[in-house]
Amino acid sequence: MKQYYELPAELIHVHEWTPSQQIEPFHWHSNLEIGYCISGKGWFYFGSKTYEVQAGDIFIVNNMEPHIAQSSAEDPSRYLFLYFDPSLVEDGEKELLAPFVYQPQKFQNKIPAGTDGTKEIGALMRSIQKELELRKAAYRSMARSDLLKICILLLRHYGNETSSKKFNQAFNLYLKLQPALAFVKQNFRENIELADVANHVNLSVSRTGHLFKDALGKGYKEFLQTLRINEAKKLLLKTEMPVTDICLQCGFQSLTPFYRSFKLMVGLSPHEYRNQKSILSLLDDEYE
Secondary structure: OOOEEOOOOOOEEEEEEOOOOOOOOOEEEOOEEEEEEEEOEEEEEEOOEEEEEEOOOEEEEOOOOOEEEEEOOOOEOEEEEEEEOOHHHHHHHHHHHHHHOOOHHHOOOEEOOOOOOHHHHHHHHHHHHHHHHHOOOOHHHHHHHHHHHHHHHHHHHHHHHOOHHHHHHHHHHHHHHHHHHHHHHHHOOOOOOHHHHHHHHOOOHHHHHHHHHHHHOOOHHHHHHHHHHHHHHHHHHHOOOOHHHHHHHOOOOOHHHHHHHHHHHHOOOHHHHHHHHHHHHHHHHHHO
């Protein structure tokens, strides 16, 4: 699985997906995301947060928070995912993006099945999927109309939690941080410092550091390490590259800090992680 997804040229995209029964490396998307569990059970991970999943649950994902879903072995989950570019909404109606402009550690990503609006959101996502598949006259306008309805329902759900003033502050922070995040995601394999990011976005080092902390709830170094370790997990799982090569390819300058960071974040050494995943893969093959 790719760690970072570039979506098609379309500004809005819908697809169905069944997560693996193994926990795969976390990833980000360039677009905003809404997940609707169609059937089955499992778990959805957002950074250090874990949500149990059942049919009818809705999940909100912005383009700053690492996440991954996992299926239950007994009853695998299946999702409908909607991805869209913020520009479809923010022009003149930016308040509708309020549910996506959040601090990860304080946000409740899950809207449980049975909550007001969840069935309607699921139906609207199906409607968008149909419009994009059939491509009838003005299908883009119809899809955008359904998207705006979804955003309104989400705004009403989260509305009591976000004042106008707080939203404007968060939205401005969100806009300022996007170029910095994109730069780090593209260059994390290199030896980049916070000063390089600050220079890229034309801000002071101090101000850039505060942007990461305020928006993500974690500092620049922690964000960078998360990207590197997730890339290492992917390479350990999907390739037979030597650990030393993976270490260097993921942006670490030597094995000692790589092993220390990996053990701290994953709870296993790189070798232990690779061996454990190999065993789980063999077990999965037996059940298929």
